[in-house]
Amino acid sequence: MHKRYNIVAVSQHPRELSFAHVPTQILRIHILIVTVGLTVDPTELLRLGVDGQLSVDPADVETASSDFGLMTRAKPLAVLHPASAEDVARLIRAAYGSAPGLTVSARGHGHSINGQAQATNGVVIKMSSSRERTAADQTSAAAAAARPQVSEREMYVDVWGGDLWIDVLKATLEHGLAPKSWTDYLYLTVGGTLSNAGISGQTFNHGPQIANVQELDVVTGKGELLTCSEEKNSELFHAVLGGLGQFGIITRARIALEPAPQRVRWIRVLYSNFSSFTKDQEFLISLHGLPASQRFDYVEGFVIVDEGLINNWRSSFFSPRNPVKLSSINADGGVLYCLEITKNYDESTAETIDQEVEGLLKKLDFIPTSVFTTDLPYVDFLDRVHKAELKLRSKGLWDVPHPWFNLFVPKSRISDFDEGVFKSILGNKTSGPILIYPMNKDKWDQRSSAVTPDEDVFYLVALLRSALDTADETQSLEYLMHQNRQILRFCAAAGIKAKQYLPHYTTQQEWVDHFGDKWAQFHKRKMEFDPRHILATGQRIFTPSFAHNTKNTKPINTHNSIIASS
Numbered sequence: 001m002h003k004r005y006n007i008v009a010v011s012q013h014p015r016e017l018s019f020a021h022v023p024t025q026i027l028r029i030h031i032l033i034v035t036v037g038l039t040v041d042p043t044e045l046l047r048l049g050v051d052g053q054l055s056v057d058p059a060d061v062e063t064a065s066s067d068f069g070l071m072t073r074a075k076p077l078a079v080l081h082p083a084s085a086e087d088v089a090r091l092i093r094a095a096y097g098s099a100p101g102l103t104v105s106a107r108g109h110g111h112s113i114n115g116q117a118q119a120t121n122g123v124v125i126k127m128s129s130s131r132e133r134t135a136a137d138q139t140s141a142a143a144a145a146a147r148p149q150v151s152e153r154e155m156y157v158d159v160w161g162g163d164l165w166i167d168v169l170k171a172t173l174e175h176g177l178a179p180k181s182w183t184d185y186l187y188l189t190v191g192g193t194l195s196n197a198g199i200s201g202q203t204f205n206h207g208p209q210i211a212n213v214q215e216l217d218v219v220t221g222k223g224e225l226l227t228c229s230e231e232k233n234s235e236l237f238h239a240v241l242g243g244l245g246q247f248g249i250i251t252r253a254r255i256a257l258e259p260a261p262q263r264v265r266w267i268r269v270l271y272s273n274f275s276s277f278t279k280d281q282e283f284l285i286s287l288h289g290l291p292a293s294q295r296f297d298y299v300e301g302f303v304i305v306d307e308g309l310i311n312n313w314r315s316s317f318f319s320p321r322n323p324v325k326l327s328s329i330n331a332d333g334g335v336l337y338c339l340e341i342t343k344n345y346d347e348s349t350a351e352t353i354d355q356e357v358e359g360l361l362k363k364l365d366f367i368p369t370s371v372f373t374t375d376l377p378y379v380d381f382l383d384r385v386h387k388a389e390l391k392l393r394s395k396g397l398w399d400v401p402h403p404w405f406n407l408f409v410p411k412s413r414i415s416d417f418d419e420g421v422f423k424s425i426l427g428n429k430t431s432g433p434i435l436i437y438p439m440n441k442d443k444w445d446q447r448s449s450a451v452t453p454d455e456d457v458f459y460l461v462a463l464l465r466s467a468l469d470t471a472d473e474t475q476s477l478e479y480l481m482h483q484n485r486q487i488l489r490f491c492a493a494a495g496i497k498a499k500q501y502l503p504h505y506t507t508q509q510e511w512v513d514h515f516g517d518k519w520a521q522f523h524k525r526k527m528e529f530d531p532r533h534i535l536a537t538g539q540r541i542f543t544p545s546f547a548h549n550t551k552n553t554k555p556i557n558t559h560n561s562i563i564a565s566s
């Protein structure tokens with residue numbers, strides 16, 4: 001019979017715990033073992049013998065307790081800075097074999113909204129190896145993250161699961177190559193975006209990031225370190241892609257590359273009519289099979305429901321050189337739509353780029369006076385949101401609650417969504433960008449765990465709003481979260497079969513509904529690869545087999561964010 005303990009750090013000078021020298025370390029950091037509120041047998045952790053560091057430093061624990069959403073808190077027992085994939089496997093083997101049980105969550109860059117990378121009373125594995133390394137990173141995640149290995153001949157790169165996409169880009173550009181499919185923001189980890197899908201304006205053409213992976217190394221919930229691909233351990237490969245961290249921890253990913261473009265022509269045009277806007281977006285994504293010269297490389301768009309938005313952080317492009325006076329444009333129901341497109345080029349195509357862009361723009365039905373164009377290096381285009389981040393940080397507007405909400409809406413109902421949400425529920429004020437762009441379903445591999453609507457074309461609608469503590473109640477967290485719930489209720493009442501992207505639910509029934517036809521397979525894969533349900537419990541899909549010690553996840557800032565304890 002195992003005794004269970006809480007591990008509580010009481011040191012004034014907490015340090016990371018290297019289990020190679022256990023007894024003295026324990027004394028040095030004054031770990032107090034109490035037998036009240038028993039959770040885990042520490043001797044099981046102490047036997048790990050990891051090469052990296054297991055930290056109970058309050059700063060590490062604090063970081064792992066929170067995320068970009070700033071709406072949910074859950075305190076782990078400890079944070080592992082792995083030195084290798086083998087360290088990850090050691091921890092999970094110990095957790096899997098532990099009689100009282102221990103949950104383990106990989107944390108990428110912690111850019112989730114609802115605590116998805118947290119682990120109440122468990123261990124968080126800090127996968128990220130960003131350039132801003134902490135002392136612990138210097139010897140652990142950084143060591144694991146050997147530089148990305150590029151194969152120029154076979155056009156792929158092998159990366160550590162905790163690498164940031166910005167670092168992957170920089171490493172591949174040294175070889176004149178780059179990944180094909182992106183997210184709008186590059187300070188996210190490879191493992192984090194591959195656990196969701198990874199989407200941006202290239203998705204209509206190349207599919208999401210999960211469709212551009214050739215091979216993975218994964219540590220399953222049983223602690224096995226397996227290589228998987230379409231040919232090898234294929235069930236695990238497809239399970240993990242879009243798998244919300246439920247089946248294993250990605251320690252290595254092999255990403256397909258293409259020759260890197262040098263420059264980007266970046267264009268924005270406005271529409272006052274929603275059906276012209278979506279007709280043009282759908283036309284542009286239908287060109288995906290054509291040679292590059294006959295299509296754009298990136299298709300996105302956003303909604304402008306109030307004048308403030310036109311110069312918001314996501315659309316700073318318009319100003320100061322291109323100020324837009326909304327009042328000068330006759331908006332449909334007060335709402336404008338902005339199509340955002342790009343064309344990549346380099347020296348060899350520099351002479352024809354103007355003609356190609358002109359030829360494509362001629363086929364579109366935007367407001368003729370509303371063309372805004374800029375030209376910039378490829379890397380600056382891909383890294384555009386980081387510039388906005390730095391601006392927001394300087395104004396203290398980055399570390400605020402983010403009740404972000406993403407939906408995939410089937411094409412057949414997008415105009416109903418426009419009427420009911422953009423022109424009604426949102427009112428004429430919003431506090432952040434609202435993205436809208438379509439994707440082709442046949443670019444998504446149906447064997448993956450990702451869930452999309454049941455139509456050939458569907459739209460991402462992303463409400464990327466920040467809550468501010470001002471006198472204006474329309475900017476409050478409660479108000480924005482209430483609107484998110486109203487939108488879900490509106491979709492349900494109108495029979496719009498939308499699916500959440502980066503999903504967040506509070507009951508298992510909602511998860512079953514979310515996965516629909518895929519639930520049985522998702523469940524079966526869980527039983528096979530993480531039978532004790534110890535991984536990524538912050539997603540709240542499955543109950544760990546020892547649920548008594550995982551129940552103190554707390555919503556912060558709001559009473560509306562009710563977190564079910566699985």
Ligand SMILES: Cc1cc2nc3c(=O)[nH]c(=O)nc-3n(C[C@H](O)[C@H](O)[C@H](O)COP(=O)(O)OP(=O)(O)OC[C@H]3O[C@@H](n4cnc5c(N)ncnc54)[C@H](O)[C@@H]3O)c2cc1C
Pocket residue numbers: 068105106107108109110111112113116117118127161162182183184185188189190191192193195196197198199200244245246248249250251502536538539
């Ligand atoms: C400013 C900003 C812009 C964004 N833009 C986009 C965008 O354009 N397109 C898009 O698709 N998404 C976008 N996202 C969302 C982003 O993809 C998710 O937040 C995603 O979770 C990646 O973040 P992360 O690396 O910080 O992962 P985390 O939030 O740390 O983790 C997310 C989930 O993945 C699991 N996980 C993390 N690493 C691994 C691993 N190595 N193996 C297995 N599971 C793992 C975690 O346990 C957790 O459940 C954006 C987010 C922000 C904050």
